[in-house]
Amino acid sequence: MLKNMRYGSAHNGLNEWYLQRLSAVVIALFMPMAFALLLAVYDGSLDQMRLLNLLNSHIGRTLHTLFLLALLTHAYLGIKVLVEDYVHVVAWRVLLMGLILTTVAGLAVWWFAVIWAWGS
Amino acid sequence: MQVSPKTVQGTVHNTDNQRSARPLSPRVSVYRWRGPMLASFAHRISGVVLVLFVPVYLCLLSGLTASAADFSDTINWMHSPLGRLLLWLIGSALIYHLVNGMRFILLDAGFSETREEMRGSARFSLAAGLAAVVLLAVYLW
Incomplete structure (x- = not known):
């Protein structure tokens, strides 16, 4: 069955499946923290000084970067599954995935820049 | 159908x-249209919604960590009708995706694989999502 496949990620399936779950666990650890911080800022219980003290530190930056990498990996792999499932014309798939990969890379650069520019 | x-x-x-x-x-x-099918489909939809919110998160993050004026502008935007609506959407999608994602991980690890358990856990995920929709609406308005 497998060896007859002509397209799709026939070699990378297990790799991507595993990476999707590994990144999911990392996100499940960090996302509640980011969400809680956002809510605390929203309802006024966390002011900017204390927010910056949390984010603008080596540990804050490192955790944020790990979170960023896991989130964008997870998002990319998730969209890839959707495109492979619902877009049946290979040319469209290639075009879409190219656009999505470019967008994700752009977001990664933007996000890195925001995180690592603090305090400079 | x-x-x-x-x-x-x-x-x-x-x-x-x-x-x-x-x-x-x-x-x-x-x-x-059974629970597990609906749970999987909702997982995909909430996933797409969350991807669309990554740029919003980045805007919020850069606004909140810039000058004091930017900080209060961002807070004011979050309290505007559009801001609340987006926070409501992102929060609901997030909680559903998290709960159902943990369900998927447990299923992948080999837990609760019988049909009845799958249906039960799917209903639990969907109920958690609905609860998130209601509770966040109460919190935000």
Whole structure:
């Protein structure tokens, strides 16, 4: 069955499946923290000084970067599954995935820049 | 909406030459609208919603960590009708995706794989999502 496949990620399936779950666990650890911080800022219980003290530190930056990498990996792999499932014309798939990969890379650069520019 | 299993099987088992005509997963129009199907589908929809919110998160993050004026502008935007609506959407999608994601991980690890357990846990995920929708609405308005 497998060896007859002509397209799709026939070699990378297990790799991507595993990476999707590994990144999911990392996100499940960090996302509640980011969400809680956002809510605390929203309802006024966390002011900017204390927010910056949390984010603008080596540990804050490192955790944020790990979170960023896991989130964008997870998002990319998730969209890839959707495109492979619902877009049946290979040319469209290639075009879409190219656009999505470019967008994700752009977001990664933007996000890195925001995180690592603090305090400079 | 419902197609008999026989028709589905007939189309699935194509010969190699007919592979391009095979129905591709997931066959939304073929699956029955059961809890697990709905839970999986909602997982995909909430996932897409969350991806669309990554740029919003980045805007919030850069606004909140810039000058004091930017900080209060961002807070004011979050309290505007549009801001609340987006926070409501992102929060609901987030909580559903998290709960159902943990369900998927447990299923992948081999827990609760019987049909009844799958249906029960799917209903639990969907209920958690609904609860998030209601509770966040109460919190934000």
